[in-house]
Amino acid sequence: MMTMLATITPQSSTLKSTTTGYLNLHLKFSVSVSQSARRRCLDQSLFCTRDPISSSSRVVAAASNTSNLVEEFDPEIPVERALTPPSSWYTDHQFHHDELDRVFYGGWQVVGCSNQIKDNRDFFTGRLGEVEFVVCRDDDGTINAFHNVCSHHASILASGSGRKSCFVCPYHGWTYSLNGSLVKATRTTGIENSALNEMGLKPLRVAVWGPFVLLKVTQATWKKEEDVESDGLVASEWLGSSAGRLSEGGVDSHLSFICRREYTIDCNWKVFCDNYLDGGYHVPYAHKGLMSGLDLETYSTTLFERVSIQECGGGGSKAGEEDGGFDRLGSQALYAFVYPNFMINRYGPWVDTNLVIPLGPRKCKVVFDYFLDPSLKDDEAFIRRSLEESERVQMEDAVLCENVQRGLESPAYDKGRYALVEKAMHHFHCLLHRNLKI
Ligand code: FES
Ligand SMILES: [Fe+2]
Secondary structure (H helix, E strand, O other), rough: OOOEEEEOOOOOOOOOOOOOOOOOOOOOOOOOOOHHHHHHHHHHHHHHOOOOOOOOHHHHHHHHHHHHHHHOOOOOOOOOOOOOOOHHHOOOOOHHHHHHHHHHHEEEEEEEHHHOOOOOOOEEEEEEEEEEEEEEEOOOOOEEEEEEEEEOOOEEEOOOEEEEEEEEOOOOOEEOOOOOOOOOOOOOOOOOOHOOOOOOOOEEEEEEEEEOOEEOOOOOOOHHOOOOOOOHHHHHHHOOHHHHHHHHOOOOOEEEEEEEEEEEEEHHHHHHHHHHHHOOOOOOHHHHHHOOOEEEEEEEEOOOOOEEEEEEEEEEHHHHHHHHOOOOOOOOEOOOOOOOOOOEEEOOOOOEEEEEEEEOOOEEEEEEEEEEOOOOOOOOHHHHHHHHHHHHHHHHHHHHHHHHHHHHOOOOOOEEOOOEEEEEHHHHHHHHHHHHHO
């Protein structure tokens, strides 16, 4: 068990170094945009064209518009009487922009798993909102993270993932070491007032907890040498008092990485989170195949500062007997939601994680990573069947989420109510309100 947050040492886990060749699914559903959404888009495009209002006035107006929308949800009202946030939280372009700024750029965010940078010179890239990043392990075994943007003319530097001894810009060949310093600037002889030694890659804060790699994008000026935050502080900031409970539940166990799958869904990222946080409410109606593996009577939800944990007994041996010994879910399932966008699911011999990445007001990508007890990592039949079942559930959820997004864009709907089992969802909305209000 890894209960502490590790920062820079090579992992000795059994995680596999590369993804295996299971199918990557990209779900694409055509969705017609409703009248109101078209109107909102038109409003946005008008807002962005030249107008007599100064840009600073526009910024103030936009901020105040978001503030007004934020205040439409009252976190002081208990779940029994509360209304959900207005649909504009899920559709408005400016709200989405401000949400990236206030929710995603200020705190620790999971961006990958440590098996992606298992060996020296391994790297992976990604995008969070408008932030392009690259994470790598340098020749000393130190994990570094940088904005993935060339200092010359802003080209994206590295792409995809793999192994490199340095980063060479594909545009004009400027070259950076794995610790971010600029080691070669082509054809710069004769350039005056250049401070090339100050034109290295801009660093990002990076940490590792269990098998997860975290980044912190901060607006404040920060230099790599100024990393004063201890591992304990990072863990407590990210997980709060839930860290011990999550370790007890086995979410940071040494498991074998099996595969990654990615789904692009036409919905706001919060729609996917809300669906996850409804306390099993939708399971009997939308996942009939999942029902036999879960004992919904035992469903419970525990709230922590930034984490909620939903737990449910599994069908266990009964489900296994009914299905020829196949028992993917085991005797207990634990579903941990780490605010704002990361889910850790521990069931049977499996852990899977779901990272929800916003791609726009009405589009998100969900990255699933699957980890399995090492004793089963070569059981191809069990793995294949488990992944097929999991995939069926994800596709059912994708349809639900896209339907909800379309409903949110309809003029017929603005705010709804919570069922009492949906208190983790209410908790999520309260945390969002706290982050979003200025
Ligand atoms: S933009 Fe990278 S070298 Fe020119
Ligand atoms: Fe679901």
